[in-house]
Amino acid sequence: MNNDLYAAGIARGWNLVDARETLATTYNPDVIIIGSGAGGATAAAALAKAGFRVLILEEGSLKTANDFHNDELKAYAELYQEGALRTSKDGGISILQGRTVGGTTTVNWTSSFRTPNSTLAYWREQFGIATAQSEHLKPYFERVEQRLNIERWAASPNANNAVIQRGCEQLGWHWDVIPRNVQGCWNLGYCGTGCPTNAKQSMLVTHIPEALEHGAQLIHSVRVQQLTWANDQVTGVICQAMDAHLHHTRGELMHLQAPLVILAGGAINSPGLLLRSQTPDPHRTTGKRTFLHPVCMNMAVFDETIDGFYGAPQSIYSDAFNDIPSTAEMGFKIEVAPMQPSIVSALMGEFGDQHYQRMQQLAQSNLMLALMRDGFHGDDHGGRVELRANGDAVVDYPLGEALWNTCKKAFMAMARIQFAAGARSVMPVHALGKACTSIAAYQAHLETLPMRIFDVRLSSAHVMGGCGMSETPEQGVVNLSGQHHQLRNLYVFDGSIFPSSIGANPQLSIYAWTLKLTEELIARLGSHDPRAQ
C-alpha cells in the first residue's frame, strides 16, 4: 500500500515545488489556480488535460499517505486551517477546514451527495441560475462519480452509524446509505486525519496527480496574499512562502503573472483574498451570504460497544427533516461524526469528575449531528466574511432565533432516534447538558437549557458561499460561468460560489459544478492560448 504516489510521480518528472526551498519559477503559466482543494484540483486536471499550462498555488504543504499516522493533534496542526481551532468571529461556531495539498478533501469524511433538487430549484427561483437543473448537471455528476469511484457504502455500517439506521427503522423515518468516494477502503475510520491507505479518492490522489501528469506545476507551502488587477482584468498574484511549520509567511514577496486566474481557496479564504486585494465590489456583495451548515449534536450512551472511532465515519444518514420548511426555521440532515478522543473530549461537556466519567464511556457512546441547511429563507443571509487587522479572513455569523428554534427541533429529533435505537441515555451537546434516560426526561431537560451562544456547542465542517453565483451583479460576485462580475479574466471555482448552503455534504456539488464551469470555459477559450480570449 505504500507505493508512494508522489515519490513515483516525482521520479517521472512531476513539477512539484516546495516554496520553503525556492520560490523562483521560470514556468510561464496560461492560468494560475489558487488552492488545490475540491474546486482547484478539479479545474487544474481539466485545464491541464486540455493542454493549458497550469500553475497551482497551495498554502498548505504536501503531506501524503506515508505522513498520515492517525494522530489527531498532528493532523489538526498540519492539515487544518488555524490548526483546527478556527471559529466564527464571535467564537459561537467552531469551523473545520483543510489546508494542505488536496485541500479539505484530504481530511474530509468521504460522504458524497449530489446537489438536492430543492436546492437547485431555490437557486433558479431566487438567483436566476437557469443552469441549476438536475438534468443539465447529471452528466457531470455521473462522470465525477465514476472518476472518484463514488458508490453507496457496501459494507455494513459501523455501530455508530447503525444507530441512525436502527432508530429510524423503529420510528418509520427516512434513512439511507451514504455514497462514498473510496476505492478499496480498509474501513479504518481515520478519514479526518488523512487516509493512510490512499483508499479515499480525495484530490490528493486523483485530480492533483492527473494535473501533474499533464504537465501542471504545483507550488505548495505558499500563500497568495493579493491579486493584482487593473481596470477589468487581473494581472497576477502576489505570494509569499510559508515558514518551516507553516505558521507564518516569510521572505520575499513574489509577483506571478498569468492571463487567467482561478480562485479556489475555499469559502472564507476566497472572498477574504478578494477583500484583501480590494477588487471592485460596487454592490458590496463580496463575502456576504457565507453559509456553514451549522451543526448541533447529541451524545448517547449504549449498553453495547459502539467503538465510534473505528470504521467508515459516515455511512448512514436521515433526511426525515431535510426539506425546506415554509417557516424561518431550517431543515436539517442527520448524520454521525467519527469519535476519535481529542475532538470528542471537547464535546463531552462539564469538567473534572463528570467529564472524566463521560470520557470513560467513549467506546459506548454515539455522537449524532444535525446539519442545518442555512440560506433558504428570505431573512437568512448567513454570515459575512471580513478581514482582521492583520488581513486574515474571518466570518461574522450572527446566531438568530430561527437557528435556536431549529436546534431545539434537531436535538429532539436526534434524541428520538437514539432512544429508539436503544440508547441508555442521551445528552444534548450543551455546556449545561445532562444525560437523560428517557425521551420525556430529555424533553423536560431541553426546556430548561438556554439556547444561546457558547452554551450550545455549534460547529461547522462545510463552509459555502461568499462569492455567490448570480445572474445580475447586484446579487452575487460571479456570473453563471463562475466569472467575476467585474474582472473578466478572474474565475472562482470552489464552494464559495454557491448562493446558499447545499443542504447536503458539499464536496460532490463542488466537483461537478467546477467540472462543468471549467469545461465551458475551455470551450469558450477555444484554443490553448487564453491570451486570445
Next chain:
Amino acid sequence: MNRRSFLKLSFGAALLLATIGGSARFLHRARRHPAEGYDVLRDQDVIFFSALFPAVIGPHPQFQLSLALRSLDRMLLASSPAMRKEVFNLADLATFAITRGPVTGVWRGWQHLQDDQIRAFLKRWQHSRVGLYRQGYQGICQLCQMAWYGVPQAWHNIGYPGPPEFLTRLRES
C-alpha cells in the same frame, strides 16, 4: 465579592474589565515572551493552565501536567494569531493582580488555590450570564481537554485502543 454579586456583574462591567485587561497586557510587557521550554505559552499562561488543567481533566490516573502543557503549546502554535491573542487576553485578565479578583472571583494567586476553589471558579464562569465568561469557560475546557486526550498516555484509561496497530506494522515493513 461573593458568588452572587459576581454573577450580577453586568456586561458593562465585564467590558470595563476587558479594557483593564488590555492595560494589564501593557503592564505585563516584561512577560510577553514564551516561557522557557515553550513556543507559545508565557509564564502567566503556564501558571494559569497549570492550575486549571488538573481541575478540568479530573481524576485521570495517567494525567501528567508537563505532557498536557506541551500538547497545549503545540496546539496553540499551529493555530492563528487571532486565537493566540484570545488565549493571551484570557490569561492576562485572569492572572493580572488588579483584574484577577473581580473577573475570576479568585483573589489569591493561582499557584495557591485548592482544587475546590478552582472548581468553583469554573462553575461560576460556566453558569454566568456574561457571554465573555461563558466563552472563557468553553475555551479553557475545550483546549485542556483536546490537548490531553490527544496524547497516547490518555487513551488506555478511556477504552480507546489507539490507531490499529497493523497499520504501523505495515508502514514499517
